Amino acid sequence: MKTASEVLAVALREGIEPGLRRLGFKGSRGLFELPDAEVWRLLGIQKSSGSSSSRIRFTINVMIMDKSVWQEARIGFLKAPVRPNPNHAYGPWGRPQRIGKLLPGGLDHWWEVNDRTSPQRLAAGVLASAESYAVPFLRGGGVTAESPSP
Numbered sequence: 001m002k003t004a005s006e007v008l009a010v011a012l013r014e015g016i017e018p019g020l021r022r023l024g025f026k027g028s029r030g031l032f033e034l035p036d037a038e039v040w041r042l043l044g045i046q047k048s049s050g051s052s053s054s055r056i057r058f059t060i061n062v063m064i065m066d067k068s069v070w071q072e073a074r075i076g077f078l079k080a081p082v083r084p085n086p087n088h089a090y091g092p093w094g095r096p097q098r099i100g101k102l103l104p105g106g107l108d109h110w111w112e113v114n115d116r117t118s119p120q121r122l123a124a125g126v127l128a129s130a131e132s133y134a135v136p137f138l139r140g141g142g143v144t145a146e147s148p149s150p
Contacts, residue, residue, distance in 0.1 A: 015123020044086035061096035
């Protein structure tokens with residue numbers, strides 16, 4: 001019998017990660033970026049802290065941050081990463097956006113995985129949401145239907 005962790009690992013390795021790469025992302029281990037010379041366009045897979053070996057919940061976070069702003073912000077942090085993590089908030093410099101806010105209805109969305117979850121169906125659902133909502137958000141500079149006009 002497979003654990004939820006094993007099911008998620010298969011979904012990531014065989015479906016989600018290759019699918020994100022086909023969409024233009026680079027990265028692995030749940031942290032991806034759409035390459036851009038001036039802006040970080042990031043996607044992260046965040047597991048819920050309430051996950052267990054029999055049940056895992058996870059969501060997708062997206063973040064857009066000007067690279068020069070990030071470089072300036074890093075100066076005050078001794079251990080700040082070279083690239084921001086889309087699963088962390090960085091005060092006024094950067095806040096991730098959960099994919100649920102981009103989905104119709106704008107409600108928080110978490111996928112649930114257990115030992116009976118189909119890795120193929122899970123990967124297909126995650127990739128469909130990423131392609132339809134996360135990628136347009138990241139490529140469009142963070143503009144959504146709910147964003148105020150400039």
